[in-house]
Amino acid sequence: MDITKLNSKELADLISQAQKRKRVLAKRKPINQVRAQINKIVRASGYSFEELFGSTGAGMAAPKAPRKAAGKSKGPRKGSKVEAKYRDPANAENTWTGRGKQPRWLASYIEQGRQLTDFLIAPQAESTVQSAAPAASPVTSSY
Structure with a gap:
């Protein structure tokens, strides 16, 4: 001072x-x-x-939480990251995996009359179209 x-x-x-x-x-x-x-x-x-x-004697330490028994952890999962399925054409940073609540940017487009499939990311759009096509049935003749 x-x-x-x-x-x-x-x-x-x-x-x-x-x-x-x-x-x-x-x-x-x-x-x-x-x-x-x-x-x-x-x-x-x-x-x-x-x-x-505690062993340090450096003051009143907060009480330690009791240790959990060995086994499954109740903490957050550390799974693999899910790739985005949908992308905003106006802002490429806006993406959605298709899981959880639909983001506002996508909901506003849908309210304007656009389809969810309009926002599919290209590689997944192709695989979705292929999987959506009906399987070809074998043609047999009865002559």
């Missing part, structure tokens, strides 16, 4: 705040006495300091 730029009133306020802080600090017990009192209470309760605060 650069006190050379403070005016007389600001400097007086700063001195007042510093004196208040000094009085608060003077009332505090030395940290080694507080630690000794805490250790005494911990031992009298039948615990060790490490059991309550």
